[in-house]
Amino acid sequence: MIVGAGISGLYQLYKLRNLGLTTRVYEAGDDVGGTWYWNRYPGLRCDISSMLYSYSFSPELEQEWNWTEKYATQPEILRYVNHVADRFDLRKDITFSTRVVSAVYDEVNKLWQVTTDTGEVVETQFLIMATGVLSAPKKPDIAGIEKFRGSTYHTAQWPREDVDFAGKRLAVIGTGSSGVQSIPILAQRAADMTVFQRTPCFTIPAGHRPLTEKEVADMKANYQEFHKLQHKSRTGVLMEPPSKSALEVTEEERNAAFQAAYETGCIFAIGNTFHDIRINKAANEMAAEFLRQKIQSVVRDPEVAESLSPRTFPYGTKRICLDTKYYETFNLPHVHLVDLRKTPLVEITETGVRTSEKEYEVDAIVFATGFDAITGALTRIDIQGKGGVSLKHKWAEQGPRSYISMAISGFPNLFVVTGPLGPGVFSVMTMAIEHDVNWITDCIRYLREQSIAEIEAMAEAEDEWAEFVVSAANKTLFPLANSWYMGANVPNKPRGFMAYVGGFAEYKQKCDEVAQKGYEGFAMLSPIL
Numbered sequence: 127m128i129v130g131a132g133i134s135g136l137y138q139l140y141k142l143r144n145l146g147l148t149t150r151v152y153e154a155g156d157d158v159g160g161t162w163y164w165n166r167y168p169g170l171r172c173d174i175s176s177m178l179y180s181y182s183f184s185p186e187l188e189q190e191w192n193w194t195e196k197y198a199t200q201p202e203i204l205r206y207v208n209h210v211a212d213r214f215d216l217r218k219d220i221t222f223s224t225r226v227v228s229a230v231y232d233e234v235n236k237l238w239q240v241t242t243d244t245g246e247v248v249e250t251q252f253l254i255m256a257t258g259v260l261s262a263p264k265k266p267d268i269a270g271i272e273k274f275r276g277s278t279y280h281t282a283q284w285p286r287e288d289v290d291f292a293g294k295r296l297a298v299i300g301t302g303s304s305g306v307q308s309i310p311i312l313a314q315r316a317a318d319m320t321v322f323q324r325t326p327c328f329t330i331p332a333g334h335r336p337l338t339e340k341e342v343a344d345m346k347a348n349y350q351e352f353h354k355l356q357h358k359s360r361t362g363v364l365m366e367p368p369s370k371s372a373l374e375v376t377e378e379e380r381n382a383a384f385q386a387a388y389e390t391g392c393i394f395a396i397g398n399t400f401h402d403i404r405i406n407k408a409a410n411e412m413a414a415e416f417l418r419q420k421i422q423s424v425v426r427d428p429e430v431a432e433s434l435s436p437r438t439f440p441y442g443t444k445r446i447c448l449d450t451k452y453y454e455t456f457n458l459p460h461v462h463l464v465d466l467r468k469t470p471l472v473e474i475t476e477t478g479v480r481t482s483e484k485e486y487e488v489d490a491i492v493f494a495t496g497f498d499a500i501t502g503a504l505t506r507i508d509i510q511g512k513g514g515v516s517l518k519h520k521w522a523e524q525g526p527r528s529y530i531s532m533a534i535s536g537f538p539n540l541f542v543v544t545g546p547l548g549p550g551v552f553s554v555m556t557m558a559i560e561h562d563v564n565w566i567t568d569c570i571r572y573l574r575e576q577s578i579a580e581i582e583a584m585a586e587a588e589d590e591w592a593e594f595v596v597s598a599a600n601k602t603l604f605p606l607a608n609s610w611y612m613g614a615n616v617p618n619k620p621r622g623f624m625a626y627v628g629g630f631a632e633y634k635q636k637c638d639e640v641a642q643k644g645y646e647g648f649a650m651l652s653p654i655l
């Protein structure tokens with residue numbers, strides 16, 4: 127059984143079906159797509175080049191699909207995912223509109239007993255969570271929210287039909303990636319817009335444009351070679367590793383490197399200009415200051431420009447954003463910025479949003495408040511492993527844990543695609559997903575060939591992996607930010623760095639070694655013959 131019919135769940139279904147297993151996917155939404163099904167807010171695009179944000183498992187699929195823009199829009203990605211579902215006839219094994227609510231491991235029969243919100247109870251030997259890293263929307267934690275008499279929207283649960291904001295006074299709460307992408311377009315549609323910002327982010331212009339025929343043809347001719355190189359890279363986007371320190375070059379040379387990176391519109395580019403941007407505060411501050419100056423050169427009101435300038439965390443330690451005329455939007459006369467660090471948000475009233483300074487009357491509120499990232503989709507399911515131990519409690523006590531991100535000690539025969547403590551969120555996710563699905567499928571094939579009934583990550587292996595992940599993060603500036611990577615955006619969420627920053631290639635090598643050594647770090651039980 128697979129939970130989730132996004133990019134992960136669909137590919138996992140395809141692979142397990144090819145392995146000859148009877149497989150069923152359960153999906154809360156009424157169609158495929160995951161992220162691209164739920165997040166339909168205006169302005170959503172992928173911020174990885176669309177020709178990379180694609181499956182690589184089928185050369186035929188790669189050749190027949192034509193991306194039209196550098197960064198694909200949400201509707202185009204959703205069309206792509208639907209095409210994949212149809213092309214490989216995947217829908218027939220998916221139960222839609224059904225949410226998994228609990229999964230309890232039966233230690234005697236070595237089966238997971240899974241219950242859905244439709245009352246179905248399913249027994250499965252292998253339970254694969256393809257539930258997504260950014261799929262559990264974070265409800266805004268604001269007093270009085272239920273009192274508001276106007277309309278409210280969450281970017282991650284956006285209605286299917288176009289929302290008409292013409293003539294409306296709109297509030298947008300949240301300025302992470304979803305806010306940054308949607309604010310410029312919402313501003314074009316609303317009569318008046320107030321953006322409530324707690325923490326400004328670093329964002330660079332995406333530089334949207336159509337793909338040229340030559341770009342598409344070149345990539346299609348080289349896809350296979352390209353994927354081999356991708357697997358040896360840190361992020362899946364091929365970039366020459368930097369050799370110099372930002373501190374050893376002249377100001378002119380440094381700014382030229384930052385400017386060239388800025389103009390690529392690639393989220394990884396500025397971090398890749400000098401080898402110490404991610405690890406040295408002084409070097410990082412130079413990149414941060416370069417970007418703050420960009421803000422000041424665009425935003426006319428110096429006070430607004432200052433409010434939009436991030437100063438409380440190093441560059442790159444919170445999700446970097448890509449935008450289209452984000453800063454320009456704050457020059458429009460009908461767009462206002464409220465800096466919640468100066469005038470904190472107090473409550474939502476019947477008619478608007480009240481800060482410590484005043485009430486802003488609005489007709490509609492858009493919550494761009496993000497996600498309970500990486501672990502949220504899993505802890506929202508009542509998962510009980512060996513001895514009835516709940517996954518939620520385990521992570522509450524120990525912090526988010528896994529062994530090589532795909533397995534959890536105490537939870538046999540349960541696999542997670544791009545789970546906690548993996549590199550997925552710092553890389554091209556389609557690549558990270560395909561890697562994990564391939565690894566999980568190979569593992570299940572091995573278990574069947576060896577007549578092994580149960581596999582479980584050992585506690586010591588999990589501890590070692592957690593230490594390894596934390597020590598990798600501690601070599602960087604990441605722990606200095608209150609980011610969703612740290613679990614810091616959700617009240618009472620256990621803190622701990624939830625992703626592996628050492629790069630995809632290193633992670634893949636470790637996973638390959640584990641498999642080659644007969645699944646080192648795992649305990650296995652053969653059935654009694």
Ligand SMILES: Cc1cc2nc3c(=O)[nH]c(=O)nc-3n(C[C@H](O)[C@H](O)[C@H](O)COP(=O)(O)OP(=O)(O)OC[C@H]3O[C@@H](n4cnc5c(N)ncnc54)[C@H](O)[C@@H]3O)c2cc1C
Nearest residue numbers: 130132133134154160161172173174225226257258261555
């Ligand atoms: C707004 C946004 C933009 C993004 N942009 C990029 C990008 O540019 N590049 C990039 O690499 N990545 C991006 N990501 C990350 C993105 O989530 C992944 O790239 C990828 O789509 C994840 O696919 P998935 O199948 O693993 O998870 P998801 O797409 O999240 O799918 C998980 C599915 O599981 C279902 N599910 C969860 N819990 C249950 C349950 N209990 N019962 C039943 N069903 C359940 C959900 O309904 C969902 O459909 C973005 C994410 C968001 C939210």
